[in-house]
Amino acid sequence: MIVTRNAIRFWRHGRPVEISDFHPRTTLLDYLRLNQRHFGTKEGCGEGDCGACTVALGRVRDGRVRYEPVNACILLLGQVDGAELVTVEDLAAGGTLHPVQAAMAAHHGSQCGFCTPGIVMSLFALHQEGERPVNRDAINDALAGNLCRCTGYRPIVDAAVAACAEPPVFDGLAEPRSLSPDSQREDLFVGNSTAFFAAPASEDSLADLFAAHPDATLVGGATDVGLWVTKSLSSLDKVIWLGRVAGLKDIATTPDTLVLGAMASHADAFASLAAIDPDLGEIVRRFGSAQVRASGTVGGNIANGSPIGDLAPALMALGATINLRLGKTTRSLPLYAFFIAYRQQDRAPGEYLRRLTVPLLRADQVFRAYKVTKRFDEDISAALGAFTFTLDGRRIAQARIAFGGMAGIPKRATETEAALAGVSLDEPAAWGDAMAALARDYQPLDDHRASAAYRRTVARNLLFKALSETASGETRATRIVGHRDHLQAAE
Ligand SMILES: Cc1cc2nc3c(=O)[nH]c(=O)nc-3n(C[C@H](O)[C@H](O)[C@H](O)COP(=O)(O)OP(=O)(O)OC[C@H]3O[C@@H](n4cnc5c(N)ncnc54)[C@H](O)[C@@H]3O)c2cc1C
Ligand code: FES
Ligand code: FES
Numbered sequence: 186m187i188v189t190r191n192a193i194r195f196w197r198h199g200r201p202v203e204i205s206d207f208h209p210r211t212t213l214l215d216y217l218r219l220n221q222r223h224f225g226t227k228e229g230c231g232e233g234d235c236g237a238c239t240v241a242l243g244r245v246r247d248g249r250v251r252y253e254p255v256n257a258c259i260l261l262l263g264q265v266d267g268a269e270l271v272t273v274e275d276l277a278a279g280g281t282l283h284p285v286q287a288a289m290a291a292h293h294g295s296q297c298g299f300c301t302p303g304i305v306m307s308l309f310a311l312h313q314e315g316e317r318p319v320n321r322d323a324i325n326d327a328l329a330g331n332l333c334r335c336t337g338y339r340p341i342v343d344a345a346v347a348a349c350a351e352p353p354v355f356d357g358l359a360e361p362r363s364l365s366p367d368s369q370r371e372d373l374f375v376g377n378s379t380a381f382f383a384a385p386a387s388e389d390s391l392a393d394l395f396a397a398h399p400d401a402t403l404v405g406g407a408t409d410v411g412l413w414v415t416k417s418l419s420s421l422d423k424v425i426w427l428g429r430v431a432g433l434k435d436i437a438t439t440p441d442t443l444v445l446g447a448m449a450s451h452a453d454a455f456a457s458l459a460a461i462d463p464d465l466g467e468i469v470r471r472f473g474s475a476q477v478r479a480s481g482t483v484g485g486n487i488a489n490g491s492p493i494g495d496l497a498p499a500l501m502a503l504g505a506t507i508n509l510r511l512g513k514t515t516r517s518l519p520l521y522a523f524f525i526a527y528r529q530q531d532r533a534p535g536e537y538l539r540r541l542t543v544p545l546l547r548a549d550q551v552f553r554a555y556k557v558t559k560r561f562d563e564d565i566s567a568a569l570g571a572f573t574f575t576l577d578g579r580r581i582a583q584a585r586i587a588f589g590g591m592a593g594i595p596k597r598a599t600e601t602e603a604a605l606a607g608v609s610l611d612e613p614a615a616w617g618d619a620m621a622a623l624a625r626d627y628q629p630l631d632d633h634r635a636s637a638a639y640r641r642t643v644a645r646n647l648l649f650k651a652l653s654e655t656a657s658g659e660t661r662a663t664r665i666v667g668h669r670d671h672l673q674a675a676e
Contacts, residue, residue, distance in 0.1 A: 187390060188371040193266040193382070196243075198275060205375060207262055209382040210414045210421035214238045214257040217272065225273040225302050226257055229332070231415040233259045233408055234563065236331030239303035239476055241310050243269035252355075253452065253479035254310040256330070259411025260480060261404060263382040263426055266373060273302040276309060276355070283355070284348045285312050292344035293336070300333040307331050307475060308345050312353060319349035329562035330474020373429065380422040384429040388510065391430050391537065396512050399534035401425045405448055405485035408477050427484075433539070443543045447484025454483050461503070461545055462552040467667045468495055471556055474563045484538045487520070490530045490594070492630065493566050497524070497595035499554045501587035502571035505543045511536035527593030549582075550575050553651040557590075557643055559634070561666075566590050567635035570647035574655055579610045584619075590635070591627040591644055598626040601648065610656040620645045 192205035207216070217223045217240075229237035238257040242265065243250040250269060276283035282290070285308040295301040311319060311327040324345040333341060373384040383401075385391040395401060401423035404410050413419040427433055433448035436457050443457050451472050459466025472478055472495055486496045487507065497520065505520040511533055520541070523531050532538070546552055554571040558564035568590035575583040584605040586598040604619040629640035650663050660668045 187387075190371045190373050191375055193263050193373065193375060195265045195267065196269040197272075202270075204262070207375070207382070209261070209263065209376060209380060209424040210419070211262040212258060212411065212414060213240070213255075213260045213262050213265060213270075216262045217257060223272065223274055227299055227302055228258060229299070229303075231258045232412050233473070233477055234330075234332070235300070236303040236307060236474065236476060237300055239306040239331065240273075241271040241306055241313075242479075243271060252310050252313045254307045254327075254330075254476045255480050256408075256411075256476045258415060259407055261382070261407050261411065261414075261424065261426070263373075263375065263384065263424065264404070264407060264428060264480075266384060266426075267429065271306075271309070271355075273305055276305065283309060283312075284351055285309050285344070288344035288348035289341070292340045292347065294341040294344040296335045300331060300336075304328065304331045304333065304341060308348065309355070310475070311345065312349055312351075313355055314353075315349055317349075317352070319345070321346065324349070325562075326470065327475050330476045370431075382424045382426065384426040386429050387431050388433070388539070391425065391427065392510055392512055395425060395537060396535040398423050398425070403427060403488070403537055405482035405488075406450065406477075406480035408473065408481040409485060409489045409491075427482075427537075433484075435540075438545075441545055443545060445483045445541045445543065447482060447488070447538045447540055449483045451478035451481050451483065451486075458543075461543065462554070463669055464552060464554040464667075465499055468499055468554055468556050468569070471558075471562060472496075477563075483541060487523070487541065488530065488532070488538050490524060490528050492527065492593050492595060493569075493590045493634070494595060495556060495566055495569055495589065498569050498587040498589040499571040500541065500543055501595060501597060502554070502573045502585050503543050503546070503552065504573070504585060505541050507541050508539045509536050510539050515539065517542075521587065521595075521597050524594035524596070546573070547575075549577070551655045553654060555647050555650065557647070565634070568629075568640050568643045568647070570644060570651070572648070572651040574605075574651075576610075576655075581605050581608050581610070586648070588627065588644060591629045591640055593630070596627065598623060600625045610652065613652070613656070616649065616652050620648055623648065 192203040194203050217226050227237035229235035233256040239254050240257045241252040243252045285305055307327055324342050370386055372386050372390045375382045404426045427448050433446045435446040436449050437444045455469045458469050486494050501521045506517050507520050508517045551574045556566050557568045570588050573585045574581050584602045589595045600622040601619050604622040608615050623644050629637045631637040
């Protein structure tokens with residue numbers, strides 16, 4: 186018999202907390218500030234961009250509690266189930282500041298202080314989990330989701346360097362065994378049939394529940410859904426969170442493929458994707474911020490169907506397929522076929538995304554992907570171009586190309602792909618037809634991120650860059666950062 190629990194359960198201040206009465210759309214930040222009256226965690230943007238609301242969640246992985254930073258403003262309260270919640274109020278032990286707090290004070294890393302709690306929590310997670318020695322690049326990546334409007338980052342980074350020179354000191358406040366997934370096999374359902382927060386523990390329970398409530402909102406990390414609450418003020422009465430479904434976070438590699446469960450977070454998927462190709466790793470490194478990568482999932486990025494989502498074009502160019510389930514029936518289809526029209530995907534009511542299968546590159550294949558944004562860190566793409574060339578010596582035998590930001594959906598460039606078949610890498614003059622074909626493949630968006638004319642030019646330039654790099658094997662002349670020899674050496 187499947188047991189159902191009717192309250193969320195998490196750990197705070199070393200004690201278990203149970204909540205059985207909350208609206209499914211309640212955010213963690215509202216719970217902390219409005220319900221608990223704990224004002225250390227701040228609210229800035231309310232959309233995951235500024236990091237003022239950063240807290241850490243500890244969950245058991247590989248037998249120990251590991252802490253990740255998350256944006257409390259867009260995280261639903263129910264998503265804390267099974268975790269240890271650590272806020273800025275929890276760090277100082279017995280009146281002694283945590284090393285990160287002490288270093289921030291010693292290095293003058295705070296002026297108005299509004300951003301400081303969030304910065305401290307991001308650095309706490311880095312201090313706790315960062316591989317020693319923690320270098321400035323790792324610190325910059327860890328802070329990319331934290332905006333400070335007055336101090337300037339130099340003293341903050343100096344504080345991080347000083348603090349992270351020491352080993353982790355936080356022992357955790359929860360009993361790891363109580364956080365273990367093994368102790369969480371039951372389904373979770375809080376509410377009633379018209380308004381609920383549910384978190385099934387198995388795919389069978391999920392399929393049954395979603396078939397019974399196809400109007401429910403599925404939630405992965407809520408880095409998209411959270412903004413529907415805070416910015417669109419959506420009512421979000423029925424929520425099914427996928428974070429407890431056994432198997433949906435799994436990541437596995439076969440000799441030819443990488444299989445990513447839909448609930449694999451970007452942070453967890455990073456190493457496997459980077460192992461396929463360093464350009465893919467670089468795209469994930471620049472995906473949102475550490476907070477967004479810790480919460481946001483691969484499946485959510487695909488299922489959301491955004492024309493400017495990063496993973497869809499990159500994985501389409503690699504020839505990825507997806508697997509979906511409706512009731513007891515599963516089916517697979519090529520990723521590119523999933524996107525039908527703007528925000529319209531090939532997904533029936535009650536159907537959910539289970540996993541993605543990404544073919545690994547063969548020895549005769551070359552991959553390139555480029556994300557173009559206004560800002561290097563924490564910015565959504567104006568355009569993203571991804572290219573897989575299958576080579577026959579110095580000729581392109583086959584090309585698979587996909588772009589984000591160039592149409593109402595992430596879309597393959599089939600005309601351009603055809604125009605590249607048989608083209609020699611040694612005759613750049615012959616690349617022109619393929620570059621011209623891009624105009625037949627795409628009628629790009631014209632919006633505040635970029636004009637259609639800009640996107641058209643960028644797409645041509647990215648194709649030229651991919652061909653030039655493939656022809657020369659060099660990236661020094663074509664890149665300011667992210668040189669492939671550097672990225673490969675860093676792996
Ligand atoms: C500050 C910030 C920065 C961001 N930066 C980037 C970026 O650089 N690149 C980028 O591409 N995106 C970015 N995003 C968008 C977002 O983080 C990603 O799209 C993320 O992958 C969404 O995953 P999620 O699990 O949080 O999805 P959720 O918000 O939980 O869900 C998104 C949608 O997918 C549906 N869904 C989720 N899982 C499933 C499933 N298994 N089956 C069916 N439907 C499902 C939900 O119902 C919802 O419609 C950013 C967001 C924020 C807030
Ligand atoms: S308040 Fe800005 S990220 Fe949450
Ligand atoms: S100290 Fe960060 S915004 Fe002022």
